[in-house]
Amino acid sequence: MNISETMILDYDGPTTLLLDQPLLLSSPQSTQQCDVFYEEYPDPSSSVYAIVPFALFYSTIFMMGLAGNFAIIYVTLKHRTLQTVQNMFILNLAASDIIVCLLSLPITPVTNIYKNWFFGSVLCRLIPWVQGVSIFICTFSLGAIAVDRYILVVHPHTPPLSKQGALYVTVILWSLSIIVTIPYAVYMYVETYEGICGCFCTEKWPNPTSRRVYTMVVMIGQFVLPFIVMAFCYATIFSRLRNRAKVKLRKMDACSNALESSRPPPSPAPPTKNGMTEKSTDLRSQLIDPKGRGGRHRILAQTRRTTMILASMVVMFGLTWLPHNVVSIIIEYDDGRTMFSWFDHDLSYLINLFTHSIAMTNNIANPVLYAWLNPTFRQLVIETCLGRKPRRNVAVEQKFVRSMVAKSECTTRLTSRAQSPLKEMMNGESTMLNGIRNGSPEQHQLVPSERSSPVESIPSDPEPSEKPGGNLIYLEETDAFV
Template sequence: MFQMQNASSQLEPECVNFVDEYPDLTNEPIIMGVFFVCYLHIFVLGLLGNLSILYLTMKYRHLQSVQNIFILNLAISDVIMCLTSLPITPIAAIYKVWFFGWPICKLIPFIQGTSIFVSTFSLSAIAIDRYNLVVRPHCHPLGMRGVSIVAVCLWIVALIICIPCGWYMSITEYDRLCGEYCTEAWPIDEVRKGYTLLVLVMQFLLPFSVMAICYAAIFFRLRERAEIKLKKLSERAQLLENSTAGAVTLVNKEDDNSSPSQSVEVKQKLMLVAQQRRTTIILASMVLLFGITWLPHNIATLVMEYNTALIGEPNMYLITMTAHLISMLTNVANPFLYAWLNPSFKEMLFKTLHGAKEFRGGAKFSSSYERKDTIIRNMDTKPVSFNAQEDAF
């Protein structure tokens, strides 16, 4: 009898895998493949976009302006996010077991949180800086020393806020479950919930409010200036038309119903309206992109924090991974919205690519590139335009 009990106990496994004991949709091969492809694209595109911003800013000194320092700060935080959050978070969410040891368990949440806070703080700083340039052009602008101090302060504040993220993380082992688990071990649940609310306010609500208010004020100011310029164009065209009315012959009136001044006026109005539309789209995209990408992640975190019954739900990991994936789209969108729509970055990118292609292909490529570059610069040079600060949009 004793031998039979001993044999049966040896057949029983010492532990079981979490994914075998509690399977969920993230362990389905199709869903794993979809997440792998999406995360891989975000990882590659995010790194290429942000590293190219870092390279161009460091290489070309005239790109090291006050506004571009905030963009540089944003690119650094996005690169850190790509290197830490993108590879490790989906692995931990799919396999549920922590493979990376105790030091990484402490460091990764701290580094991830800091990079996310710096990214959102930098977006707020860019919005405030553009607000001052457009809405308050006569106020004392920040110099390079001032903007460098602000950038460093953003990192310090982010580091301080994220200290609990690493402090209360620990490696835990559970009975009957194989492997180690990196989990939060807060001494008081109310403190953890309060910290979650603080993160929600500081990382999402405050930056979103700042961006919405600043870009709304910029939009209304630019629209006001556009209306004034349209009015001046109409008045100027009317004066030109009245001054040249006596010189227009009857034949010209029959052949062409519009004078040259009217055609110029129409072209300038169309260009001004097109530029205003472009600015509106960019400003709206900046606010909407931030809200759409980060809102699901914050809602999922808040609901899980205050409704512990959801922890046992089989779809919890799928929801949190989807929300995290959506939030990581900012790593790809930020370089495009805040750098590549800027004519200076675009021109330096073409110049850098031209240098590399010329080195490989010889002087034959030079003439064709010069023609393209001339066209691009001529497209960016508008007869009727806002000031340089407004053109940055």
């Protein structure tokens, strides 16, 4: 049986093993001395100048990817504050990244460099299938996270997803991934060839057309559709958050003008024994600064931070996965075998290694973008590694106090024009701070007046709760991610 090519499977699609001449399938009676393929048909990927850099790079990704994703799983399962519905998708993503690190990172580079399959006929079917499932789970989870964020921000009145619903979604994602990648388990075989040492794990389809159609299905399902979903969801989220930030700035200006107009003329404060007037003024200026640097700069800074994170999620996914998918498609449809040839040297393995290594960096980027940038998660990881008990997130609590006190005082000033606003505000601040210390700020919020006010005439979208939560991706004062 004459053949002109064999296929060494990569985790998300086939990579063609190009041969310069037809080879014959070896028979059990064959006693001809064999040659090592990469010695008989050398290419740049077998050079020590390629092996050493790739080995170092893959080792770094392997260790960092395992450490980061295991940290997400361990810390999330250990602390109940992180065990939310939204974080189920993060755990799903971390689990798939770990599988990719354990299977794709060691096996694919070794197979591409040595052009040989060392793992037997059973694993020839099993490993490619598990590799494909893990990659699809990874990209499907990224899409599910984007859709979940989209519903939370753009449609805040939609009933939130329950834990049972999130479990159903997870089961559906795993089922789809298993079904789509079944051909890897069906059409993978171990082949040997006359005169060539070792064996090859190859794809043997009924016809080339079926293989090419499946390659396109893999690329669309694994890259194109998730990328479109992520780009649409995060672009819409960015637009909605930007509009909310503008509304908050307008409200802040209206509050500031109202407070300035209702403020009585300055008069010397009565002397106190312990300087309580000065301390109260300092506390007031720290908690409420609608016109100064605190509020406006904080909103603008969080908006910029949100923009950077949303853009990074989409750009990182596109940059890491696009090159490898493009190379796989080119190799599949390059019948002339000329696209990656240079002075009679086959560069397909070297290019495939390069694009594969880029795709594997996604296993490091996911823990950083979806978990490590969260201050609560970062603090819990550090304290867990140091063996300390978790502390309260004081910074988030202070933001919550500032936001609620500022809103309450602004609304109260605009509606009731109380004769003693400073006294009322300080009483509210004291109650609020006591509530925070007791761990239940929602029970001690200042209740704004129900009367209409100029601020309420400014249109705005309903927003998610500003109370700090345990999600690895959550919304703060300006609905900023992480």
